[in-house]
Amino acid sequence: MKLTLNKFHVKDIQFAEKSSFEGGVLYIDKAELAEYLLKDSNISSVDFDIARPGESTRIIPIKDVIQPRYKKSGTGQIFPGFVGDVETVGNGETNVLEDCCVATSGKIVAFQEGIIDMSGPGAEFNSFSKMNILVPLIQPIEGLDKHTHEATVRIAGLKTAAYMAKQTLELEPEETQSFEHETILEMGVKYPDLPKVIYVDMVQCQGLMHDTYVYGLNVKGILSTLISPLEVFDGAIVSGNCAAPGHKNATIHHENNPIILDLLKHHGKDICFVGVLLSNESAMLKEKMRAAYYTSNLSRIIGVDGIIASEEGGGNPETDLMLNCKFHEQKGIKTVLVTDEYCGRDGASQGLADVTPEADAVVTNGNGNQFVVLPKMDKIIGDIEAARVITGGNANSIGDDGTLSVEIAAIMGSCCEMGYEHMTTRLR
Amino acid sequence: MSIKYRCISNNPLFREKSFPGLEYHETDILSLFRLISSEVASGSKLLSHPLTGSIRPDITPYKTVLISCEKGEPDCTSVLLMEKAIRYTEDLYKLREVPLYERWGEAAKADFQMIDYSIIKQALEVSA
Incomplete structure (x- = not known):
């Protein structure tokens, strides 16, 4: 299977009469995009805002962050099961907007x-601050239950991301990145002497x-399953998760999973990267x-x-995590764990709620309890009052001078457990 | 249909819904965990993880844990998990003089109740 990512770097996003991508600027026709999203009868109104790197802007609260992608060729379409149908993705060409993301907001x-x-x-705590961000502000119809509200916002974010990347469909990319991944049987023949490594994506x-x-299916109750790393790049895994902003895996993390990217870099050189197991x-x-028995x-x-x-x-x-470690090690399979800590x-x-003696190779991505005071920002997109109730914040989080006192657990992706950011913890 | 679990909870939403097998306790999570720990020590088995969801026990006021009705010899995994959950919660409670879970308004409390309820309901659907 071969997938090529056609990359377009976004220098700015601006609202305009017509949506297009020209000279590094993504122009968005708000009315057209709103009309597209309002096809969902659970949305009563939608507006958009833009946040740019370096601005005195704070976006709060954020549910998901998504990188705009749209398939130019190959089977299926981006975010299968939501934007695309459920046909297999991970081949052909996919247009990608770099330095740009969608951040869905709304309580x-x-x-x-x-x-x-x-x-x-x-x-400094996440990469999103260095991106041009389009923020859809989605108002649900009155009386919508929370489960449907969550699904509505999730899908609207994915549709917005697809709409944005679609603007580049007829354009030549600034750069391309191609990935090839063989079948498992081919790998066995091709790399007989390389250590075989699999990535367990929990x-x-x-x-x-x-x-x-995964392909639109809620993974509750599934047996562990195998997926190609290239399918993951095409949005086969979508986050419906708000499980603590600092260490939830947002959709953008799945699309750019750093562990998969690193393993592909090493594939065929010093290791044989077999694929991804979802546990x-x-x-x-x-x-x-x-799950742990089945995965191992x-x-x-x-x-x-x-x-x-x-x-x-x-x-x-x-x-x-510890069960996966234990059962793999008991089968003679070496295990490296990637996590973060609350210490x-x-x-x-102690930074982890559970441990096992077999966990002797662990990478951590920061301490979610680290406390920071963030200065007042001139512009708030969303609702600053949310700081009093989000994870890592509290009733006293907003100072009289507009400063924000929070744990970094409140900052989107700060301690991403896929290693998307630069944080770690060290023994003193 | 006979219920094969005991539902130990401090979440009023379970009481409101007359949830089968409910043993409701009006207390904080740490005390609830200590109570469950003594049940586990006397031979009940943990069916759900005490730290369900990703909402830290110093943040949410509510947790619900499913344990077995039948009692046998103490289950080592259950005993250890409860010990770890209690230690983890004690450490988090020490972060502030007034724990976060005591600071929420009614709307936030209702959301916490709903999330906790949704997690246990989904867990039983999958495991039934």
């Missing part, structure tokens, strides 16, 4: 959503605001055991020597 429940600061110290599926979708994170202990058995059947497993969220998913403001507390 669904009174917590769990995040902050992006476009300048100041808060901007996906959360526990209920409202805690779900993940779900349920609330029930039997399901956790089933798939690894054994495929015949891998090692795995890298990344977690989503914290607390109970640490049990899934108190001073870093002195």
Whole structure:
């Protein structure tokens, strides 16, 4: 399977009479995009705002962050099961808007959503602050239940992202990046002497605001399954998750999964990257055991020597992470875990809710309890009052001078457990 | 149909819905966990993870845990998980003089109740 990403760098987003992409500027016809989104009868109104790098702008609360992509050729369409039908993706060409994202806003429940600061110290904690961001502000119809509200906002974000990237469809990309990935049997023949490695992508599926979708299917109750890394780049995995903004895997993280990208770089050189196993994170202990046993058995059947497993969220998913580690190691499969920590403001507390002696190779992506004071911003997109109720914030988070005192858990993607950002923790 | 679990909860929404198997306790999460820990020590088995969802126990006021009706020899996994959950919660409670979970207004509390309820409902749907 071969997938080429056609990349277009976005220097600015502006509202205009007609949507287009010219000279690095993405022009958006608000009325046309609104009309497209309003086809969903659960939306009563929609407006849009733009945030640019370096501006004194704070976006709050944010549900999901999505990179605009649209397939130019190959089978299926981006975000299969939502924008595209359920046909297999991960081949042909996909147009990608770089330095640009969609951040969906609008309150669904009174917590769990995040902050992006476009300048100041808060901007250092994620890459989104360096992107041009289109923010759809979606108002649901009155009386819409929370589950449907969440789905409505999720799908509107995906449609907006697809609409944006579609503007480049007839244009020549500034750069291209191609990925090839063989079948497992071909890899066995081609790289007989390289260590075989699989990536275990743990996906959360526990209920409202805690779900993940693959080809449009909620992964709750699935047995662990195999997916091609190239399908993931085409939006086969979509976040319905607001499980703490600092360490939720937003859709953009899936589209640009850094572990997959790194493994593909090494593929055929010093390792053989076999593929991606999706292992779900349920609330029930039997399901956790089933997922970890099943995932480790798939690894054994495929015949891998090692795995890298990344977690989503914290607390109970640490049990899934440790079970995956334990059962793989017991089968003689070397395991590296990727997580983040909540070890108190001073870093002195134990950072993980569960551990196992087999977990002797662990990469962490920061301490969600790290406390920061963020300066007042001139412009707020969304509702600053949300800072009092989001994860990492509290009733006293907003100072009289407009400063914001929060844990970095409140900042979107700050401790991303796929390693999308630059944070880590170190022993003193 | 006989219920094969005990639903230990401090979430009033479960009481409102007359949830089958409910044992409601009006208390904080740490006390709820200590109560569950003693049940587990006396032979009940954990069916759901005590730290469900990704909402930290110092943030949400509500948690619901499913344990077995039947009692046997103490289950090592359940005992250890409860010990870890209690230690994790104690550490998080120490972060502030007034814990976050005590600071919410009614709208936020209603959302926390709904999320906790949704998680347990979905867990039972999948595991049924």
